[in-house]
Amino acid sequence: MKIEQKIILSNAINVVFIVLIGLLAFQNLSLMLTKLRFVEISDDLNASFLEMRLSEKNYFLYHDKNSLFEIKEMIDAAEKSIDQAREDISHAVSEENLSRLRMHLKEYAGAVDKVSNAAQGDSNAELMLRAQGKRLRDYSKTMTQIERKGVNNMISSSKSMLIILFITVLVTAVLVSHFISQKILRSLRDVKKLTESISQGNFNKIVGAIPNDELGSLITAVNSMSEELSRREEELIQAKKLASIGVLTAGVAHELTNPLNNISMITQNFIELYDNFNKENALGLLNNIQGETERIEKIVKNLLDFSKPKEVNLTESDINRPVKKALRLMQNTLDVSNVELTVNLAKDVPHVFIDDNQIQQVLVNLLTNAVQAMPVGGRLYVETEADMTRGTVEITVVDNGNGIPREYLPHIFDPFFSTKGAEGTGLGLSVSYGIIKNHNGHIRVESKVGEGTTFTIELPIYKQ
Amino acid sequence: MSRIMVIDDEKIVGDMSRMSLEQEGYEVETFLNAEPALARLKEEQFDIVITDYKMKGMDGMEVLRTIKTMYPEIKVIMITAFANLDTAIEALRGDVHDFFPKPVKIKELKASIKRALQKE
Numbered sequence: 016m017k018i019e020q021k022i023i024l025s026n027a028i029n030v031v032f033i034v035l036i037g038l039l040a041f042q043n044l045s046l047m048l049t050k051l052r053f054v055e056i057s058d059d060l061n062a063s064f065l066e067m068r069l070s071e072k073n074y075f076l077y078h079d080k081n082s083l084f085e086i087k088e089m090i091d092a093a094e095k096s097i098d099q100a101r102e103d104i105s106h107a108v109s110e111e112n113l114s115r116l117r118m119h120l121k122e123y124a125g126a127v128d129k130v131s132n133a134a135q136g137d138s139n140a141e142l143m144l145r146a147q148g149k150r151l152r153d154y155s156k157t158m159t160q161i162e163r164k165g166v167n168n169m170i171s172s173s174k175s176m177l178i179i180l181f182i183t184v185l186v187t188a189v190l191v192s193h194f195i196s197q198k199i200l201r202s203l204r205d206v207k208k209l210t211e212s213i214s215q216g217n218f219n220k221i222v223g224a225i226p227n228d229e230l231g232s233l234i235t236a237v238n239s240m241s242e243e244l245s246r247r248e249e250e251l252i253q254a255k256k257l258a259s260i261g262v263l264t265a266g267v268a269h270e271l272t273n274p275l276n277n278i279s280m281i282t283q284n285f286i287e288l289y290d291n292f293n294k295e296n297a298l299g300l301l302n303n304i305q306g307e308t309e310r311i312e313k314i315v316k317n318l319l320d321f322s323k324p325k326e327v328n329l330t331e332s333d334i335n336r337p338v339k340k341a342l343r344l345m346q347n348t349l350d351v352s353n354v355e356l357t358v359n360l361a362k363d364v365p366h367v368f369i370d371d372n373q374i375q376q377v378l379v380n381l382l383t384n385a386v387q388a389m390p391v392g393g394r395l396y397v398e399t400e401a402d403m404t405r406g407t408v409e410i411t412v413v414d415n416g417n418g419i420p421r422e423y424l425p426h427i428f429d430p431f432f433s434t435k436g437a438e439g440t441g442l443g444l445s446v447s448y449g450i451i452k453n454h455n456g457h458i459r460v461e462s463k464v465g466e467g468t469t470f471t472i473e474l475p476i477y478k479q
Numbered sequence: 480m481s482r483i484m485v486i487d488d489e490k491i492v493g494d495m496s497r498m499s500l501e502q503e504g505y506e507v508e509t510f511l512n513a514e515p516a517l518a519r520l521k522e523e524q525f526d527i528v529i530t531d532y533k534m535k536g537m538d539g540m541e542v543l544r545t546i547k548t549m550y551p552e553i554k555v556i557m558i559t560a561f562a563n564l565d566t567a568i569e570a571l572r573g574d575v576h577d578f579f580p581k582p583v584k585i586k587e588l589k590a591s592i593k594r595a596l597q598k599e
């Protein structure tokens with residue numbers, strides 16, 4: 016189920032709860048209202064019963080028949096209001112109670128009649144009246160009390176019911192939102208980790224079950240972005256490689272000139288002095304020609320090998336191998352540019368797990384930059400070294416060229432950052448950075464304007 | 480008999496130059512680098528020095544300058560694999576007799592040598 020649906024569902028459940036509580040509370044309140052009305056009525060009745068009894072006392076004191084008459088009137092009024100109440104609020108008060116009350120009232124009325132008809136001083140009838148009056152009032156009093164208590168009970172029970180329901184709704188809302196946000200946060204954390212690693216140049220993916228909701232779509236989108244970026248990076252690496260070949264061929268072309276010249280001079284002499292040759296020196300010269308063609312073949316093969324697009328191919332390797340290959344490719348460019356090269360390669364250096372071709376390309380990029388930073392020539396120092404305590408192998412490239420201004424340093428690894436105008440695409444270092452990152456390595460730079468620049472590459476030592 | 484010195488770190492260049500030039504009746508000595516060649520100039524007189532432009536250690540331009548200061552009568556012919564306008568101009572300023580990009584046409588080289596010797 017989608018997260019949106021889950022949230023809607025949980026909200027709907029809560030709304031239903033709240034509506035139910037509301038309805039219940041409403042019903043309770045209206046019941047309470049009628050009960051309160053009844054309590055009011057019975058309060059009134061109580062009051063009039065009290066007055067009846069006062070008149071009753073008056074009669075006993077002064078034997079004024081008027082008092083009895085008053086009582087009768089009051090009884091009539093009370094009967095009316097009881098009948099009225101029976102119609103209005105019978106559902107709130109038990110019918111039985113009301114009719115009992117009505118009966119007591121009737122008996123009382125009967126007793127009043129008896130007294131008024133009997134001769135004065137009929138103590139029997141008078142006693143009867145008194146007893147009935149007391150019963151009526153007691154009954155009405157207790158009934159009122161009971162109803163009042165009932166109303167109180169209802170109020171407190173609906174109060175606690177409201178509290179319980181309130182807590183239930185609150186708890187489910189909190190639990191549901193906690194569950195959902197937990198779930199969202201967990202996936203978002205995965206996505207965050209991935210995007211961070213992507214921004215560092217590691218084009219990984221989120222693996223494992225992908226949920227079938229919005230987060231799932233997000234994860235799928237980020238995954239395919241990562242895939243696309245990695246493909247683009249490969250394309251970029253290849254593009255930069257082809258671009259470096261432009262620089263390399265200038266050097267390599269010169270390198271080809273010498274063996275070509277050698278072959279040419281031998282053949283010119285062959286043609287010119289053919290008759291002077293004996294078999295022995297003819298064979299010697301043909302061997303020379305063969306040697307020179309092999310020299311050419313090697314140079315061309317080196318370049319072709321470098322330029323060919325290659326699948327990333329990580330192998331256990333000696334770091335010095337790609338370094339030497341890169342130096343070979345750059346040999347002539349260095350020569351022509353008046354760069355004095357010093358190489359110091361570590362012996363028996365621990366192996367690394369690398370793509371030779373890519374590391375070679377990184378070195379070509381760094382060496383090209385170094386040469387370009389020394390327009391009138393200079394000194395270049397290339398070193399490999401193992402650092403056993405850190406578990407790394409380091410390649411260091413030091414030039415004593417122009418150096419990099421401090422304000423440029425944060426940007427030199429950015430794609431397309433270049434200070435070389437049309438001469439540079441600004442891809443060399445960014446591509447190198449990507450390659451080294453993919454090897455779980457680091458590339459650092461130190462530079463001082465006017466003094467030179469040092470690039471250091473760190474690669475982890477390979478452990479079986 | 481005219482004496483010619485060839486300096487080039489490519490051994491074949493020296494060998495082939497000698498083979499061809501000896502046929503013309505010149506006396507030829509070859510060197511793989513500049514320092515021993517210059518030392519040899521102190522001992523023997525040469526009419527022409529053919530030198531490569533780009534060599535390990537002392538390069539062709541330095542050879543040209545040294546010869547022009549110490550033995551101005553020697554003619555210098557420069558050959559180079561890195562032919563471009565800058566190197567040519569630099570060489571001409573240094574009073575080079577002739578300038579050949581590799582691959583060298585031996586016939587042209589021989590003609591140039593002949594001209595150099597005739598001027599004397």
Ligand SMILES: Nc1ncnc2c1ncn2[C@@H]1O[C@H](COP(=O)(O)OP(=O)(O)OP(=O)(O)O)[C@@H](O)[C@H]1O
Pocket residue numbers: 380384385388414416417418419427428432433434435438439440441442443444445468
């Ligand atoms: N060794 C160095 N010395 C001085 N500046 C350098 C050096 N290496 C890099 N830089 C600076 O960093 C910038 C970026 O280098 P990067 O190799 O990425 O691009 P580029 O050399 O300009 O172009 P490209 O390599 O694509 O031909 C360069 O333009 C230059 O300003």
Ligand SMILES: [Mg+2]
Pocket residue numbers: 380383384439442443444
């Ligand atoms: Mg560059």
